[in-house]
Structure formats: structure tokens, C-alpha cells
Amino acid sequence: MSHNGFTLMEVVVVILLIGFLAVVASTRAINNNTDLIATESGLKAHLRYAQAKAMQTDTSFWGIRLNASTDEYWLFNAGLSASSAFTANRILPAGAEASPAVVNQDRIDTSAVNVDLQQIRVGGISAAQVTLTFDRYGVPYAATGTGAISFQESLADTGSPLSRTTADITITLADNKGNSRTITLANETGFVP
Numbered sequence: 001m002s003h004n005g006f007t008l009m010e011v012v013v014v015i016l017l018i019g020f021l022a023v024v025a026s027t028r029a030i031n032n033n034t035d036l037i038a039t040e041s042g043l044k045a046h047l048r049y050a051q052a053k054a055m056q057t058d059t060s061f062w063g064i065r066l067n068a069s070t071d072e073y074w075l076f077n078a079g080l081s082a083s084s085a086f087t088a089n090r091i092l093p094a095g096a097e098a099s100p101a102v103v104n105q106d107r108i109d110t111s112a113v114n115v116d117l118q119q120i121r122v123g124g125i126s127a128a129q130v131t132l133t134f135d136r137y138g139v140p141y142a143a144t145g146t147g148a149i150s151f152q153e154s155l156a157d158t159g160s161p162l163s164r165t166t167a168d169i170t171i172t173l174a175d176n177k178g179n180s181r182t183i184t185l186a187n188e189t190g191f192v193p
Contacts, residue, residue, distance in 0.1 A: 033179040035113040040173055040181045042108070043073065044192050046093045047132070047183070050075055051190050054134035061151050063133030065090075066171065068120050071111040076131075078151050086129065086146040110173065118174040123167030123187075131162070132169065132185070140165045140190040 006014075046064055053062040059080060066073040075091040078084035090106035110117055120130045127144035134140055135155045143149055143161040152158045169185040185192055 033175055033177060036115050036173060036175040036179050036181055039110050039113060039115040040183060042093075043110075043171065043173070044183055046073070046075060046108075047185060047190075047192050049093060050132070051134045051138050051140075053077075055136055055138050058136060061133050061155065063131060066117060066120055066130045066132070068117040068128045070109075071115070071117050072107045072109050073117070074107040078133075078149070080151060080153055083148050083150040085148045086131065088148075114176045116174050117171065118180065119170075119172040121170045121172075122165065123169075130169075133162070134190055138190045139188065140169065140185055142169060 050062045050064045061078045061080075062075065063078075064073055064075055065086060075093050076084065076089040077091055078089050092106045093108070120127050122130060122142045122144055125144065129144065129146050131143040131149060132140055133142075133155065139155075141155045141158075141162050142165050143163070145161060147161050149158065149162050151162075155162065156164065165185075165187040168187050171183045171185075172180055173183070174180040183192060
């Protein structure tokens, strides 16, 4: 008498082995990039915060300064008709933690969580240091480099090195595991998806 097929015990053992192999394979395939995603989310929130603050006031300018050379960024607030050096007027975003090595506790060091500000592009131009600020309508303006900006009553009148963005701004973050994420700031609206 011939018995074709599998016993219930054999089927259960095969299913358990397949499940075990699937769990092992999936845990090895996942490249943990939670620090990168958290840094990306934080920077997006800080860009939106700077834009919102700029749209709420007529007495000062709000923005964010990024320094890819040191993997740091910070919010800034500059008064009307005032000159603001690249490292001046720093404000640590609410709820953010600065690098413990920073004496003034006023910047966010992305390298503290092994995330690099890998590249900042203003239109087609790559820059290591960028100042982003917004007018009272939320329109972004940008300046590359570390030069001081003499803010006038209107960002449109402020002039060099600050200018209204005519192309999207992209900020690429990368971790030490080979993962990267790109944040895009729309040129006319300052929208950050």
C-alpha cells in the first residue's frame, strides 16, 4: 500500500523552517537608518518653523543657516536694517539638542548622530555654507558662503549676496551606512514635502 503526501508534522516543520529563514533574512536585509530619518524630519521641521516665524513678523527676519563643512545648522533671527554675520543671531530650535561640545549650545550638530550634511545645492550650484531666509509671504531667499548680510526693510531690496531663489534648493543628508535622504525646498513657495 502506497502513501503519497506529507504528514501534518512534516508540513508544520517546513513552515516553521521557512518562517525562521524569513526572519533571519529580513533582519539582515534591513539597513537601520533611523538616525538619518530622524535628522531629516528635524531639519524639515526647522525649515518650516523658520518660514512660519518669518511670515508672522514684520520686525525681523527668520531663517536657517547650514554649514556642510562642519555638519551643523541653526536658526537665526536678524533685525531690520541690520547686518548679520554668518555665525551671528543663532537660535537653537525649540526642543532641539545641541552638540555637547558647543559652548554656546546654539547649533545642531548632525554628525553627533553620524549623519553628514553631504551636499547643499542652490539651484545647480553646490555650496558648503548657505543662508536660507524667508520673506513675509514665505518666499525663500538664499545666499551662499559665510559673508555678512545687511538686511534691508525688504528681502527683495537686501541684494547681494542674498537673492530670491529661482530654482529648488536641495539638502542631501547621508549616514555612515551608505544611506542618503534629500530634502527639497521649492523655489517660489518654500514648500518642504
